[in-house]
Amino acid sequence: MKWTDVLNYAKNGSPQPDTRVEKSDAEWQQLLTPDEYRITRRKGTERAFTGEYCEAHEPGLYACRCCDTPLFDSTQKFESGTGWPSFTEPVKENVIKYEADYSYGMTRVEVMCAVCDCHLGHVFPDGPKPSGLRFCINSASIRLAKSDVAL
Template sequence: MSDKWRDKLSEQEYQITREAGTERPFTGILLDEQRDGIYVCKCCGAPLFPSETKFDAGCGWPSFYKQSTDDNVGYREDDSHGMRRVEIFCKQCDAHLGHVFPDGPEPTGQRYCVNSVSMTFKSGDDEVRG
C-alpha cells in the first residue's frame, strides 16, 4: 500500500499524511485561503471541512471548528512528543490530518488544527488548490 502513496504524493505530502508528520507553522498554502468551498483529503478526496467552519486561530495551521457533515474525520489518542493529544485522520484512507483541541469557538468549542499539505481546497467553481 505504501508504494501506491509514494507514487501519488510528494515527499512532504507522504511524510505528513502517511507518517504523521507536521508542516512548519505559518507555511501552509491553505492557511490564508478565504474563498467559499470545501477542504478535501489530499490522498483520497473525501470531504473534510466546509470553508464556513474555518477560522483564524493564530496557531499557524488552517483551523476549523467543525468537520463536514460527511463525518470523514476520525479520532485517536496521540501520546507522541511527550504530549497527550487527539490526532485527527481521514476515515476513508487513514491519512494523518493534524490534531483537535477543545479550545475552539462556539458552537462546537473544537479547534481542528490541520496541515495544509494533507488537504486540497475546492472552490465553488471546482478550482483546486493545495
C-alpha cells in the first residue's frame, strides 16, 4: 500500500470489511472507559507520549479496543518520535477505513476500524520504507493481543 492508495480510499471509499459490528452510543459508553469513549467514538486524541503503547515493544497483534479486530502487527511498529504508536501498514487491507479530515484547519486522512468505525488516529506519508506510511494511532484505540487473536 502506498500514499496514493490511501488518498484514493479517502476520496472514493475504503475496502469493505469481512464483517461489521454495530452498537448504539449507549452500548459503547457502557463498554468503554470515559477516556476510551472520547477517543474511539468521539474522535478524540490522547496527549503525546502518554499512551500505554507509545514505548511498547512486545510481540503480538494490536487489535481494535472496541471490537477486537486485529489491525496492526507489532513487527510493523516503529519509533516515529511523535508520541503515538506508529505502524507502517495494517495486517489486512480491509480492516482500516480512510476518510478525509479537514478539522483544525488541516488536511489529513483519518483512519478508523473498518469493522466498527472506531477512531484510531491518522495516516501520513512520512513513514519508513517500503510503504512510506506512518499510521499514527491512539493507544486508547487499540490493545495488544498476544496469541489469542487470529487473522
